[in-house]
Amino acid sequence: MIDFSKAFDTVDHTILLPILVQFHPPPFVINWICFFLTGRGHQRKINGLLSNVEPISLSIVQRSGIGPIIYAIMKSDLHTLSDLNDIFKYADDSTVLVPELANVGLADEFARVKVWTSINRLILNFDKTKEIVVRLRTSMCLYD
Secondary structure, three states: OEEEOOOHHHOEHHHHHHHHHOOOOOHHHHHHHHHHHOOOEEOOEEOOEEOOOEEOOEOOOOOOOOHHHHHHHHOOOOOOOOOOOEEEEEOOEEEEEOOOOOOOOHHHHHHHHHHHHHHOOOOEOOOOOOOOOOOOOOOOOOOO
16 A cells, blocks of 8 residues: 655646546646646745745646545556556555565565655655555365
8 A cells, every 4th residue: 555645736747747648638638737736835834924826737636536646647657567556546645566576576566656756756664565465365264
């Protein structure tokens, strides 16, 4: 189970937009998403004083209707090395399933995730990333 730290807050728009273009949406959709992502700013209030407004060049709005969809597009090219393995993505979490007899092991799959994370300038949260091993026992039933 893999967790990305501040996943929605660290999406780089310059990485996201080329991924979005690969889906060949109509130009007005790309323009609308660019408009949605740009022109935003933030400022801080410390001891009652407001700082200057600083532009935001990272992040997507998590609590917006489109934010999770945009993040799903960002993660669209995160996939397993082996067709025997599987990856499930939900918001900022992903789960990699590797069967015992897979031709590519969990260590190699996780190394691929780390490379993808680095390329996309995201951050793995190692405190929340966990490995769970599930083994099925043989049946203890006396009757068939």
